[in-house]
Amino acid sequence: MTAASTEARTGAERRKTGTHRRRDLRTRVLVPYAMLAPGILLFVAFMAAPILYTLFLSFQKTQVSGLGLGAGARTQVFAGVENYVTALTDPEFAASVGRVLLYGLVLIPTMLGLALLFALLLDSKRARATSFSRIAIFLPYAVPAVISSLLWGFLYLPGVSPFYFVFDAVGWDAPEILSSQLVLFGIANIALWGGVGFNMVVMFTSLRAVPSEIYEAARIDGASEVQMALRIKIPIIAPALVMTSLFSMIATLQVFAEPTTLRPLTNTLSTSWTPLMKIYRDAFTRDDIYSAAASSIVIALATFVISFVFLRIVQKRAFGQEE
Amino acid sequence: MRKSFRAGAALTVATAAMLATGCSAGSGAEPGPVELTYWAWAPELDKVVEVWNEENPDIQVTVQKQDGGDPAITKLLTAIKAGNGAPDLIQAEYQKIPTLVSSDALTDLAPVGAGDLAGNFADGVWSSVTLGGDSVYAVPQDSGPMMFFYREDIFNELGLTVPTTWDEYAETARAVRAADPTKFLGTFSANDAGWFTGLSQQAGASWWGIDGEAWTVGVDEEPTQKVAEFWGGLVEEGVIDNTPMYTPEWNAGLNDGSRIAWTGAVWGPGVLGGNAPDTAGLWKVAPLPQWDASTPATGNWGGSSTGVTTQSEHPEEALEFITWLNTDPEAVAALVETSGIYPADTASAASALSKAPGFFGNQPDFYDVAADIAKTVKPFTYGPNANVTYSAYNDEFAKAADARSQAAFVDAVAVMQKITVDDLEKAGFTVK
Structure with a gap:
C-alpha cells in the first residue's frame, strides 16, 4: 500500500477498510478451526473418549454382594492398580506375549525378506511379465484375514486337505501343521501369504522412484545386477524397509484374526493364544471388561515403546542422508 | 474463503446431527x-x-x-x-x-x-x-436331551451292537478300531463345553448350587471326574479321536462313514442332515450309554x-x-x-x-424314543459364571486332548473348578 493511495482515502473509506480488517481477522482465526472441527469432533468421539474411558475402566472392578442375583447386586467400584497387577503377573498373559514374540521372529524376517527379494527381482532389468507377477503377488493381500484363515484351515486339516491326500498317495508322512509344535508356523504362513504382497508393493514403489542415472553410473563402473541391488538399491530404499518393519511389528503384536479363525479346528490354540485373544476372551466371554481394559492399555503402551525404541535405533542410519 | 467456511460449518452441523441421532433411541409410551x-x-x-x-x-x-x-x-x-x-x-x-x-x-x-x-x-x-x-x-x-446317534448299516456290517452302558461303549470303540482302522466310534471335543456339561449332567453332576447366601461349585467332584477319566482313557488308548466336532474334517467324516456314531442331542437330525446329506436314512437313534443301566439318565446339550x-x-x-x-x-x-x-x-x-x-x-418312532429319553434328564443348576467355566473347559481340555493323557483329563477338571471359584471370589461372591 503506497503513501499516495492512503492519502487519497476519505474517512468513510478508511472506516470501511477497518471493519474489513476486523472481519478478515475473525475469519482468519475461525475458519481453520471450523474446518478442523469435524476432524477434531470425530477424533474426540471415536479415539480420545474411548481411550480415556478404557483408562478409567482399567482402574475399576465389579463388586457383588450376596448371591449376586437381582437388582443392585452388582456394583462397579475402584480397583486401584489391581487389574494391572493381575495382567502383568498372569502367566497366561506372559505366555501369549512370548508366543507373539516368537511368531514375530519367524514371520517378520521371512515376510520382509521375501518382499524385498520379489521387489528387487521385479525391478531388475531382465524381469519379464512384471505386471502380472506384481498383481499375482499382491492379490492375497486383498483377501481378508478371516477368509484366508478359513482357506488355509481347510488345507491344514488332514481329513479334507488335498496336500495330505497327495502326501498319502505318494506314501510320505506329512507334517501335522495344526500340532502344537507347528501351529505357530501354520499361522505365520497365513500372515506371510497375505503380507508379502503389500510389503513388496511398498518396496517396489520406492525402488521405482530411484533416478535411473544412478544405475547408469553404476553400470558404467562395471557393477553387476547383484552388486547394484546390494550396494545401491537396498541402501536407498532403507526408509521403506524401516516403515514396513515397523508396520509388521505392530501387526504382529495385534495378531488376532488368524488364530481366532483356526481355533475351532484344533486343540492346540487356546483362547488366550495371543494377547489380543486373551483381551477379547476376558471382555466378551468372561464378561470382565475391567481387566481386559488394563491388558489393552499394557499392550498399547508396549506397542508405543517398541515402535519408539525401534525408530530411535534405526532412524539415524536409515534417514541419515536426509538430515 | 467464506464459501468454504460455510461448507465447513454445514459439515460440522451434519456430523453433530449424525452423532446425536446415533445416541437417541425410540422411547416413550405412545397410545x-x-x-x-x-x-x-x-x-x-x-x-x-x-x-x-x-x-x-x-x-x-x-x-x-x-x-x-x-x-x-x-x-x-x-x-x-x-x-x-x-x-x-x-x-x-x-x-x-x-x-x-x-x-x-x-x-x-x-x-x-x-x-x-x-x-x-x-x-x-x-x-x-x-x-x-x-x-x-x-x-x-x-x-x-442328549441321545446316541449311530450308523445302523455300518454297525450291522461290522457286527456291532448298540452300546447301552459306557463300558460297552468303550468295548465298541475298541471293536471298531480293530475291525477298520479308518473308522472311529466318536471323538472327544474340547470345543463343545455344552456337550461335556451334558455328559456330566447325565453322570449326576450339578456344577453350581445355592447354599443360603453363598454359591457352591461342584465341578471337581466324582461325577465329572468319572466322565473325564472315562473319555481321557479312551483318548489315551487311541480308540476314539481327540479332534473337535464341527470342523470341516468332522463333517466330512460323518458323510463318508469314517465317523460311525455321535453322542449328540435331539436336534441332531438338523446337524446330520446339513453336514452329511449323503447318509439320509442310514442313521438311527438310541438312548445314551448309561453309567447305571437300571436307572436310565441323560443330560441336556x-x-x-x-x-x-x-x-x-x-x-x-x-x-x-x-x-x-x-x-x-x-x-x-x-x-x-x-x-x-x-x-x-x-x-x-x-x-x-x-x-x-x-x-x-x-x-x-424317532420322537417317541426322544420323548422317553427327555423324561430322564437329570436336574442341573448353572451358576453366574458358566461362561468362565465353559471357556476354562475349552482351554484345559484342549491341552489334555492334545496330550492324549488320561491323567491330564482328570487334572483339567480340577483346573476348571479352580478357575470357576477364583472368578467368583474375585467378583465378590461368597463361595462355600
Whole structure:
C-alpha cells in the first residue's frame, strides 16, 4: 500500500477498510478451526473418549454382594492398580506375549525378506511379465484375514486337505501343521501369504522412484545386477524397509484374526493364544471388561515403546542422508 | 474463503446431527397397541410370531434376528450396562440365565403369574429358569436331551451292537478300531463345553448350587471326574479321536462313514442332515450309554428359554406372549414345524411331534424314543459364571486332548473348578 493511495482515502473509506480488517481477522482465526472441527469432533468421539474411558475402566472392578442375583447386586467400584497387577503377573498373559514374540521372529524376517527379494527381482532389468507377477503377488493381500484363515484351515486339516491326500498317495508322512509344535508356523504362513504382497508393493514403489542415472553410473563402473541391488538399491530404499518393519511389528503384536479363525479346528490354540485373544476372551466371554481394559492399555503402551525404541535405533542410519 | 467456511460449518452441523441421532433411541409410551421387541436367533421365528400378531392386534411383537446365543447375550449385557437399548424379550440359553440374573438383566416373572406354568415342563428344565427358588426368570422354549446317534448299516456290517452302558461303549470303540482302522466310534471335543456339561449332567453332576447366601461349585467332584477319566482313557488308548466336532474334517467324516456314531442331542437330525446329506436314512437313534443301566439318565446339550428384560415396560403383556409362544399347542406346533426345535412343553410336544424328521425316515418312532429319553434328564443348576467355566473347559481340555493323557483329563477338571471359584471370589461372591 503506497503513501499516495492512503492519502487519497476519505474517512468513510478508511472506516470501511477497518471493519474489513476486523472481519478478515475473525475469519482468519475461525475458519481453520471450523474446518478442523469435524476432524477434531470425530477424533474426540471415536479415539480420545474411548481411550480415556478404557483408562478409567482399567482402574475399576465389579463388586457383588450376596448371591449376586437381582437388582443392585452388582456394583462397579475402584480397583486401584489391581487389574494391572493381575495382567502383568498372569502367566497366561506372559505366555501369549512370548508366543507373539516368537511368531514375530519367524514371520517378520521371512515376510520382509521375501518382499524385498520379489521387489528387487521385479525391478531388475531382465524381469519379464512384471505386471502380472506384481498383481499375482499382491492379490492375497486383498483377501481378508478371516477368509484366508478359513482357506488355509481347510488345507491344514488332514481329513479334507488335498496336500495330505497327495502326501498319502505318494506314501510320505506329512507334517501335522495344526500340532502344537507347528501351529505357530501354520499361522505365520497365513500372515506371510497375505503380507508379502503389500510389503513388496511398498518396496517396489520406492525402488521405482530411484533416478535411473544412478544405475547408469553404476553400470558404467562395471557393477553387476547383484552388486547394484546390494550396494545401491537396498541402501536407498532403507526408509521403506524401516516403515514396513515397523508396520509388521505392530501387526504382529495385534495378531488376532488368524488364530481366532483356526481355533475351532484344533486343540492346540487356546483362547488366550495371543494377547489380543486373551483381551477379547476376558471382555466378551468372561464378561470382565475391567481387566481386559488394563491388558489393552499394557499392550498399547508396549506397542508405543517398541515402535519408539525401534525408530530411535534405526532412524539415524536409515534417514541419515536426509538430515 | 467464506464459501468454504460455510461448507465447513454445514459439515460440522451434519456430523453433530449424525452423532446425536446415533445416541437417541425410540422411547416413550405412545397410545395404541403395546409394541414388544424380541431378540432371538431360532430360525424363522418371525413366522411363528406373525401368527400371534394377526390374532392379537393389541400386543404386537417384532423379532430382531440375532447371530446366535453368545453374541445376543453380550449385546444384551452391554445394553443393560448402558441403561437403554435392550429389547423387551430375549432368547436365552439355560446356562446364561444365572449370568443374566446376576447382571440384573431379567425380570422376575413370578409376581405377574409365571409360577402357574411349572406343570408344563419337566422338573430338570423348570429348575433352570427358577434357579431353584421361587422366582421365575424365563419360560422354557426348547430343550436338548442328549441321545446316541449311530450308523445302523455300518454297525450291522461290522457286527456291532448298540452300546447301552459306557463300558460297552468303550468295548465298541475298541471293536471298531480293530475291525477298520479308518473308522472311529466318536471323538472327544474340547470345543463343545455344552456337550461335556451334558455328559456330566447325565453322570449326576450339578456344577453350581445355592447354599443360603453363598454359591457352591461342584465341578471337581466324582461325577465329572468319572466322565473325564472315562473319555481321557479312551483318548489315551487311541480308540476314539481327540479332534473337535464341527470342523470341516468332522463333517466330512460323518458323510463318508469314517465317523460311525455321535453322542449328540435331539436336534441332531438338523446337524446330520446339513453336514452329511449323503447318509439320509442310514442313521438311527438310541438312548445314551448309561453309567447305571437300571436307572436310565441323560443330560441336556443346548436348549433355550424366553426371558423378559428389566428394561421392558410391559412385563405382563410380554409374559402373555411368551406363555402363548412356548405352551400353546398351535404355537408349539408352529415352532416345531418352522423353527425345527424340540419343545420344552411336555403336553404340546407330544401332539406336535408326531412325525419323524425327514432325515430319519427309516425310524418312524424317532420322537417317541426322544420323548422317553427327555423324561430322564437329570436336574442341573448353572451358576453366574458358566461362561468362565465353559471357556476354562475349552482351554484345559484342549491341552489334555492334545496330550492324549488320561491323567491330564482328570487334572483339567480340577483346573476348571479352580478357575470357576477364583472368578467368583474375585467378583465378590461368597463361595462355600
